[in-house]
Amino acid sequence: MKCPTGDKLSQYVDDRLAHDDVAMHVHNCTQCQQVVATFEREQQFIKETLQTPTLPDDFTTIVLNQLEPYERQVKRKKLAPWKRVLFAAAGVVLALGVSATLNPSFAEWIGGLFSTEQVDDGLKMAMEAGLTERVNLEVVDNGMTLKVEDVLADSSRVAVSYQILNRDGEPQDADLRWGESGNEIIVIDQNGTELSQMGVGWQQGTDYGLIEIPLNDKESLEKMIVKFDLAELGGVKGSWKLEVPIDLTKKRNLTTTVSLQGAKTSQQGVVVKMKEVQYAPSSTKLFYETGFTKEEQASLTKDIQKLESQFGIKYDRFRNPFESYKTDIQYHIENGDGKVIASNNAFTEGKGHPIDVGLLDGSNNDTGQMGQLAVTRSFIPQKEDDKLTFVLDGIFKTVPSDFSIKIKPEELKKNPLTFDYEGNYMTIKKVEKQRENVYSRSSTPVEPKMVWGIEMEGGIEVPASRLETWILTDDKGNSYPTVNNWSILDEKDKNGRYKTTIHLAVPDLDEEPEELTLHLVSVTRYEEIEDVWAVPLYK
Structure with missing residues (x-):
């Protein structure tokens, strides 16, 4: 079975009990589990943001009265003194959609989506480092415009901001209904191969949507094209085809890779082997492997054979009750001062299940050996050079039960x-x-x-x-x-x-x-x- 669309997984996160079909797939698909975890983090982010205190009705007027007129040519560096004020205004965009009532050029004037609080700190830091390219590509049909405004790329991920505009140039809800209504978005590399990992996100009541492509295990990737083929936009039927070329060849020089020298430990029948860490402008990416020890592997094999004999159920790639034996770990990343900046599978008060904190995305790749996974996790980079440390807290292992x-x-x-x-x-x-x-x-x-x-x-x-x-x-x-x-x-x-x-x-x-x-x-x-x-x- 193919993985459900991003929209399907988003609906599943909103109401798990109404999507048993998706749950069947997610239960056995580590990649979709990561997508679901990302949606859950976004959902929590939105919930916390919507709790922002209400600003006065004349807040927008007060801010605009302090800004220079739009007609005046302003160099980007002159925006620096306003950065804190404009970020605060961006919070209003997220919670209340204030910019939708303003001249559409206002959001562009303050630097587009990547200068707002709607994106994570890693993307904002990459934008400040000058990695954003204003492309302003658009296609129009039946009075509706699909506009791709900015592309931000480094060696760890690519992010594309877009807007949906009506015939008056006013931003509309940025839901592209990806995977529905005949709407398709694909990403292909320089060889014409489609990339499997991509996310499309938006927040209701805001001007922008975001397409994000993680570049896990994509060291040879030099160029890509994001292709839009939409049959409906903002509730209007039509045809919107747009290609966004992205060149990554110069981005590799911005990444520093540190080998972890195969640091390895065995804990409670689980082996953890560290590979490397990559420092890019928009994220820090950690690579490691988990798996069962040889002794645990041998024991599991015997137990599975007993279960197959007991229940008469043999291996089937589409529905195998014995394929779920796997490994995972709980850990945190701390800075030079001992402060925790990110956690994987953390137990947190008020949560009935482990959650990730400070992580952006990740992937688990099956190596073909039972329980062994090649894992990638990305987390928000630190604004200042710091000596980060990985600290292992616990292990998870899925094993046979006799209950x-x-x-x-x-x-x-x-x-x-x-x-x-x-x-x-x-x-x-x-x-x-x-x-x-x-x-x-x-x-x-x-x-x-x-x-x-x-x-x-x-x-x-x-x-x-x-x-x-x-x-x-x-x-x-x-x-x-x-x-x-x-x-x-x-x-x-x-x-x-x-x-x-x-x-x-x-x-x-x-x-x-x-x-x-x-x-x-x-x-x-x-x-x-x-x-x-x-x-x-x-x-």
């Missing part, structure tokens, strides 16, 4: 079944047929069908083990893989645990058995590091 529980569906209607396992306190509420959105292997939607589903709800402690993969067996000894769609809220129940729901879909089950058994065949456990392991990220 099982018997269920009599008819009895659940009167007496829901409760169990607790490794910090999870769950109640099985019902077993019933439910409508499922099913996708073919080509990602083409097909007719929804009714499948059996098992509903659980309860609460979890932090850190609790994550209940990953379940297999159902009926009273005749038949085995059925399940698809696990789980949700953890940032809200606690009366017992102080984070509210949790689990929906298990059983696509291959035709009839409700009188008795069934749920077998938990994989669980992700967190283990804290006892001894500090730190790696300097500098020469």
